[in-house]
Amino acid sequence: MNEGPDIAQIGALIGDPARANMLTALMGGKALTATELAAAGGITVQTASTHLAKLEAGNLLAQRKQGRHRYFTFADDSVGKFLESIMGFAAGRGHLRHKPGPKEPALRKARICYDHLAGDYGVRMLDSLIARGAIDAIGEGLALTENGENELKRIGIDVHALKSSRRPLCRSCLDWSERRAHLAGSLGKALLSNFLETGWARRTAESRSVIFSPEGERQFLALFPATK
Amino acid sequence: MNEGPDIAQIGALIGDPARANMLTALMGGKALTATELAAAGGITVQTASTHLAKLEAGNLLAQRKQGRHRYFTFADDSVGKFLESIMGFAAGRGHLRHKPGPKEPALRKARICYDHLAGDYGVRMLDSLIARGAIDAIGEGLALTENGENELKRIGIDVHALKSSRRPLCRSCLDWSERRAHLAGSLGKALLSNFLETGWARRTAESRSVIFSPEGERQFLALFPATK
């Protein structure tokens, strides 16, 4: 015993339902205030405050003061990535919530995974990009091809700018609902931003689901045809 | 709230120190009895029994009766993979144990990560394989080259047999001590087995560390030279 990193600590941090709900709410990618997170966790602000202090002490969250509000976000990208991987693990093991609820279908169709598109549409997009040779998939790794770089430029994505960032361009992220990979990394983020900016899709206020407009959906499906 | 998989459940399962220690002990790859796991967790057998029942109900562990013993192992490969990823996450966040203990250096040098080699030597091996063009690394993905396939056959690894298995041949696994990738997948497993069978190395009884013999170490270092 007494070997290696202390996984019990982070396990305990995630293991409380209220904290888990607050973390899940942050998967939407938006910075949220303590009050908003309290609502997400179904608890009072006092209780939320102590939870948030613990999450911050555990380096899972960071806060940014702005006026009398305190905005909480993940301490860094790896937290969101890690949480999504837990969700995949949990879903694969049948650890689903008791009541699926009416929102589930929308979540499965398209949702925000911290900063990129996940769900059925996210998986479809990556599959389609691979099928047309825009992205090479080797094992779990993804690489943008020259061909793909040109295609994305045509859509209006400045691949060159993305490449200069420290963050990896393409990363695969395991989808809890589809149990297949979707596109993460700075390119995945850029694509989602693009959809939101052009009005093809919008995020909902209280949920992580992404709603496509009729026109946006048509364009999206045409741009990323089903594979086979 | 009430969205998606229930991450709180598995968080809680991992969040108890006794359970975390038992799970960590199983990272050694060997099936362990309830009594052994109780010792690893620092608790009595009664308590361990209830913990093990919970872990089994949560589909993290599976048990195999054999005479009057009950051997516990991970329910499947994904559990070990997942736990190592938590360790990487925890280590990156400074969640290390309070007292490093005397075993730590050995653990950092070479240890078993469920079924393959991790630690300094594990990272060195993968780096070396990539440097000589035996393995292609694209993003987080790894692929064995034709060149590499021939080299491994020379060492005595039946790559063809490995390819026929359902499990991916090469996978990268993030190392909590080195914070870099090492080789997992069926190839990683085969390489470790090879080292153990040829007597280059042996596993210790109570720890996850892997001890190289003087001769084995010489051979290993020659076979996988440091990159730069």
Next chain:
DNA sequence: ACGATGCTTCGGTTAAGATCGAAGTATGAA
């Protein structure tokens, strides 16, 4: 300056669950 809002800290209650002793079940050995 004053009140309103957002959040944190303190104190006391309560509920969950980790723990172990003791008793019960199953398997193996003598």
Next chain:
DNA sequence: TTCATACTTCGATCTTAACCGAAGCATCGT
């Protein structure tokens, strides 16, 4: 059959921490 070993179940205790009311800071608007 009888005893020993391996493990589980039961029952009771006890620690931990989640929770909220109340009070205390800090910041903004007026």
